[in-house]
């Protein structure tokens with residue numbers, strides 16, 4: 282029986298669970314790893330796919346004013362001139378001439394001196410710091426075999442610019458007119474100086490971005506609308522409202538392109554405190570103006586009355602990795618069953634990597650065969666997993682740790698009367714139902730609005 286629900290999450294526990302169960306682990310481990318770079322394993326891939334799937338669903342399936350794009354990672358280098366990234370996408374850096382470490386000037390209070398690790402740079406008597414210098418965060422590469430000035434290109438630091446470059450095309454073939462959005466999910470790259478906190482800040486990461494083009498006089502209203510809509514998306518998928526806030530940027534925090542930005546922030550455990558999950562910016566017509574000037578193309582929209590204007594843009598820009606991390610953290614729970622601590626991920630079923638596990642109670646008497654038949658039937662409908670190895674209790678724990686909401690157990694009775702038990706991850710109830718009703722029952726449970734049991738704790 283369920284005795285208590287506690288909330289004992291720490292980043293260390295998340296990192297350890299993520300590695301133990303194959304969600305996320307350090308990359309290039311056989312070569313000793315590469316700083317702050319991670320690979321996603323089987324369950325991590327499924328989780329991220331579900332996060333992205335829910336994002337696409339909210340934008341493409343549940344409304345009809347957003348269309349999709351998958352643009353190239355390496356665009357014409359002039360893109361970054363026009364967008365302001367070449368000149369302005371920089372961090373101020375300070376070098377130590379003695380220990381050769383490099384620190385972000387605005388984060389010096391968090392940095393550790395290489396000479397005296399107990400001290401901060403500048404406090405260590407041997408530190409010899411340079412003045413701050415601006416360091417561009419874009420990864421440079423070259424196109425073609427000859428490295429000269431004409432071959433320089435950049436890995437995109439945001440997916441957003443690919444959308445602006447295609448705005449005109451979309452006016453022609455998407456049959457949409459403002460207000461409408463173009464959405465894109467994909468990898469972005471930033472040579473972050475201080476990557477940190479597991480997958481919170483890394484050098485390559487996935488973004489989910491949408492540029493929503495609106496008539497200029499509607500921009501403020503749409504900005505409010507998207508702030509609330511994106512906040513609600515996280516809550517609907519299980520993030521507890523007391524761990525989530527919308528924080529408007531102070532004027533001195535605003536990016537060069539933005540007249541207003543609010544961040545959806547998540548309360549990460551321990552010293553991480555509140556951290557950005559997603560930024561919702563009012564970009565005005567900055568980007569279209571810049572690209573129109575640099576490309577000498579007319580990017581104006583002509584409305585049905587013949588009026589021409591450059592639409593303004595509201596941009597909800599989220600990170601897949603940060604969202605996945607927040608969902609993992611918020612789902613993490615420990616409870617006690619019959620004197621033993623159980624670790625369980627109370628993930629929203631829509632996000633859970635595996636929806637159902639099918640387990641024969643014992644590995645004989647025809648139970649594995651029947652269980653395999655059941656799992657094969659369910660695979661058409663949802664991500665299902667078969668597991669016959671080890672004691673049943675251990676197999677339940679394993680599924681609890683990866684957040685599987687339901688476990689179907691095949692026992693001796695199943696062969697007699699064609700029924701199975703369905704165990705619920707959160708309530709731990711076991712319901713016996715006919716095998717023939719299983720697909721319908723699981724579909725019904727998946728479609729039922731879900732509320733985290735941690736909200737009642």
Ligand code: GAP
Nearest residue numbers: 439441481482483486558559560598599600603
């Ligand atoms: N187009 C606007 C833009 O890129 P941003 O706030 O720099 O805005 C949007 O990035 C989101 O991308 C962030 O809210 C965050 O979720 C994610 N993100 C940005 N840098 C990241 C990094 N180094 N590692 C992981 N995620 C990152």
